Amino acid sequence: MSAGNTGQGTPDEGDDPFAYLYRPEGGAAGQQPVAPRQPSYNQVRPVGERTFGGQQGYRQQPSPDARYAAPETQGGGYGGPPDRRRNDQDSRRNGLLVGAIAVVLAVVLGIGAAILFSDDEGGDDEAGGGETTEPTGGADDGDDEGSSEGDPDPEPSDDAEPEELPAADITQLSLGGGAALEATFDGARSDSGSYVALAGRQGATVSWSFDFQGEPGMYYLYTGYSVITDDQTMSFSVNGTPREDPVKLVDYSPNDEWDTSWVRTFNQVELVRGQNTVEYTCGGSCDAAIDELFVTDEQL
Incomplete structure (x- = not known):
């Protein structure tokens, strides 16, 4: 067969050395069987298609079995083996973070302990403990300061001075009714040395108003005076x-001199908180001089 044969039909007997295989018995010439069509050498076939025994071949397809498929052909792709280096870095980073937190906590606890112990040692030194040689003025000042800061407001002491009456x-x-302020004779106990003259001034009045902030109740009203004759009274x-x-x-004085006869007498009175007024009046015989008026809570 030449290169230009198209492969159509069967070759002649002269050209076919096996032609006797196609003859019927008896040597009679009969109808020769039609040989299958042979493909031409020049016929284009798809890649992978083959013929076996005159039959049309088949195209080999990849196996659909997922068990034998490459990992990269499966759905979702293949991420490859786990990145061990990344896991090591994450573990190292977490370890560093935990270590840093532990260091910060240790520093905070150390500072708190140092402050606490320093306060305790300072208190011991101020109290005179330890190996100090002699207490100094600064230690006393420290004790006073510590007690003032730690104690609440102190209660009033029993020795505190009472409110001035x-x-x-x-x-x-x-003054009214002829009463007058004079300083003719000496010995008056007032701050100015003067006194209220009432001698021979019947109907004269002396009024004293004052603000009282003590506890309401009974008190002693003292009247300082000078007389030279007995049986003088004032309402x-x-x-x-x-x-x-x-x-x-x-008249308690043994002599008859005004400047040497200054004495006191008292009456119990009830006072209220706030404004109080005491008024004296010469109703009868009232030859006297008044040099002081004051209130006490006990008898002198």
């Missing part, structure tokens, strides 16, 4: 209420 200023009294009232007991001006 009222005492009259002779020059500030309200008085407290906060507008007349008293039944007069102020008795007894």
Whole structure:
């Protein structure tokens, strides 16, 4: 067969050395079987297609079995083996973070312990403990300062001075009915040395108003005076209420001199918190001089 044969039909007997195989018995010439069509050498076939025994070949396809497929052909792709280096880096980073937190906590605890122990040692030194040689003035100051900061507001001491009770200023009294402020003779106990003259002035009045912030109740009203004759009296009232007991001006001095006869007498009065007023009146015989008025909570 030449290169230009197209492969159509069968070759002639002269050209086919096996032609006798196609003859019928008896040597009679009969119809020769039609040989299958042979493909031409020049016919183009798809890659992978083959012929076996005159039959059309088949194209070999990849196996659909997923068990034998390459990992990269499976759905979702293949991520490859785990990155061990990345896992090592994450573990190292977590370890460093935990270590840093532990260091910070240790520093904070160390600072707190140092402050606590330093305070304790300072208190021991201030109290005179330890190996110090002698206490100094600074240690005493430290003790005072510590006690003032740690203790609440101290309660008032029993030795504290009581509130000062009222005492009259002779020059500030309200005078009426002929009463007058004088300084003719000496010995008056007022700050100015003057006194209220009442001798021979029947109906004269002396009024003293004052503010009282003590506890309401009974107190002693003292009247300082000078007389040279007995049986002198003055009536008085407290906060507008007349008293039944007069102020008795007894002559306790053995001589008859005004400047050497200064004495005191008292009457118990009830005072209220706030404004109080005491008023004296010469109703009868009232030859006297008044040099002081004051209130006490006990008898002198």
